[in-house]
Amino acid sequence: MNNYIATYYNADKLAKAWSVIQADFLRETGVTLYITLMATLFAILIGLPLGVLLVTGDQKGIHPLPKPLMTFLNGLINLLRSAPFIILIVVLMPITRAIVGRAVGNTAVIVPLIIAAFPFVARLVEGSLREVNPNIIEMSMSMGASTWQTVTHVMLPESVPSLITSFTTAVTTILGYTAMSGAVGGGGLGNLAITQGQQRYNQAVLLAALIVLVILVQVFQSVGTWLAKKADKRIKE
């Protein structure tokens, strides 16, 4: 134990770690937030409508779509969800290049992140919308609402607290994925922990990056939980 501390946490290592923290941490935290939030935003933009489609287009939904189409959508989502993210990054490089002009760097890593996260978000949205009381959906149909009106006026507003909780789960998961951005030259805290910490035998940098990541997850989760609770009007005051 003493040996471990002497090797990894001696005065020299700690001084180096401190200089890394001072020089890079704020910037890299910003990069992590940028990648995470952009990826989450686009994952929701694609995943939310897709999740709605999974519920309404179901054979028992309010607007059943052709069965082959639904089977294809479900299959695609399952396929994307089963691919490990690190492999997805490499496989998607040509597509990334086509979309953002380059396959490496901070912006480039957002593309595979979106591809990895939107199916996950779609499933979360699907779960949230399936929680909506079917009697309330029947009520909406009974007052002459179209499918679109039922989705926008009833299903989505009724599931807002649940959707906030789902999106919180999504943002924390995507934050975890950003650690792998280093594989394609993306920055962020995860990359910093690996390049400045693990590869230079400086455990203190690793530990510091970990602490910041934990704090970020805690903040996202707390804000999400607070918002979901505040949005939910079912709780009696």
Place this chain on the structure above:
Amino acid sequence: MIELRNLSKSFTTAGGPVDALKHVSLTIRDGDIYGIIGMSGAGKSTLVRCINMLERPTEGSVIWDGKDLGALSKKEIQQVRHQITMIFQSFNLLMQRTCLENIMLPLKLIHMPRAQAKARALELLETVGLPDKANAYPAQLSGGQQQRVAIARALATDPKVLLCDEATSALDPKTTHAILELIREINRKLGITVIVITHQMSVVQEICNRVAILENGSVVEEGEVSQVFSYPKAAATKALVYPDVAKGMEPDDGENDQTLRVVFQGNDASKKPMIASMAIDCHIAATILSATTRTLNGKAYGNMLLRIPGGPDELARAIKYLSAEPNVVVQVDAEYSPESGRMEAQHE
């Protein structure tokens, strides 16, 4: 006028096809408060959902306002649903929206300008007696208040017909009474035709003018409430109208005793001590197995289940004696009597 013509609906379930409705034909006149009553599983909910095409009938048609609703397009059905609105057992309010926003919902669907919709919603809150609940959320209201908001919402688009699907089944008797009063008032003041689906006879008794009794997907009896309830014919109707005879009071099978059902109508019949007179005049000491009275449209109705000791002779004398009273109907009750035949005598 709503006309249901030979309406049938069957569902395919894992256990094979189920006929929820079998050849139902009913006519509901404008201004009626029409009760459709039946035990659970009788097909009431399916029937009411066929009226606004939430369920497409397998066979038959629904004619409203001269239109065959089954032949309309999806868009046209949506238009009809602004005219035939619905309230539910579980109220079905949006829990994340205020009362005001809930009432504004059907108005948003028809693209009414927001200010106008808000004014209309406030007016409706007044109508249902909740002017101070505009900004309250449903979770802050009692069941009765939630149903009032649901009624206000159902009235928002100025409907011609209001469908009530077990609207008071989740409420206590006092609140039920208040909600039924409100529905009656809406029927009278706004001239809205009301169709009431219920399993509670008391609901039909309290507000309906006509009633249909549904059993296993078929209408077994239909007519004016006073007529159906004072002289029920079908077994399902009797089961609803006559309270159960308490266990242990049922006549013993081995004996010769006969059971008589005595139904009397109007106040005259209740003035004379019939049973006591019969004991004195005919020397028949009848045992009262059960007796109830109720008021329909201001008129008293009563029914008694009597056990007549002795044999067929005594029974015939008792029938003759009791039938001689004005407004009294006597029948040998098939359900409680070993004799399968039924004797009926009516004296108006």
